Amino acid sequence: MSEPVYHVPVLLQEVIEGLNIRPQGVYVDCTFGGGGHSKEILARLDEQGKLIVFDQDADARKNVPEDDRVIFVPHNFRHLQRLLRLHKANAVDGILADLGVSSHQFDEAGRGFSTRFDGDLDMRMDKRQELTAYTVISTYSEQQLHKLFEQYGEVTNSKTLARTIVQVRGNTSMKTIANFKQALHSVVKGNPNRYFAQVFQALRIEVNDELGALKELLQQTPAVLKPGGRVAIITFHSLEDRLVKNFFKKGSFEDEAQTDPFGQSTSTHLFTVVTKKPVVPSEKELHANPRSRSAKLRIAERN
């Protein structure tokens, strides 16, 4: 039997065109995964080009091609600048981040990301970290749980869900996905698959501090990119997209225009936005790869 596909890269053509690759340049793929985007970047580099790839999941290492131009960094991209410096890349020509989890992570029952399987309630992309989804549901306060289900999962009855978790966790095991779903079956609203997909998304974002890592990454891009260098980010959640949009436009994460006490704009023009509107998958891509559904690509160029 052939091995299942590790991951199908989304918006591949659009990313490659948008990065405007210089053949002798240094590029960073912050989310290597199955290496689909990296492969196409590499194909456009000449023998002097370099590709530095990050992935905090050790499973991704097996996809790294044997190529002297490629360096694999098995760490969180939130340490981008420090780790690039370690690899003697102080200024780079392009950065890509294709956020979220890979199909491989999602389809591996034991990783705990998918509601379709049973397994430990884990959801760590990086197995070296301590915090798991089980720790979140067993130790967070009702208020913390409420907030994360509401904000990261848009779970309609997030308050009831949080209250129920706190009420039952002392006397019901929720260590596995099956236990967790069973313990909460009475609070499910609407389609259970959809409901738990939202709950799981929220837990995954929290466990991996996905928004925190994205913010730290974005904040380091101006220092790391050469003038004229480009950064391309694919997001899958509106909260992520908003962070990217605001940062590219204003150099800050806030929605409101930044002004000083005299009403003058204090927004910094670190970037020229290349994609005025986010680029989304074509009908053809959506049909071929339904997992590309909520992808949004934004690209900016360092001034």
Ligand SMILES: C[S@@+](CC[C@H](N)C(=O)[O-])C[C@H]1O[C@@H](n2cnc3c(N)ncnc32)[C@H](O)[C@@H]1O
């Ligand atoms: C959507 S997949 C990327 C797929 C890849 N573009 C491809 O074509 O196969 C996201 C990958 O990034 C990794 N990842 C997510 N957040 C990360 C972070 N903060 N630091 C390092 N790797 C991260 C995940 O482990 C996963 O393998």
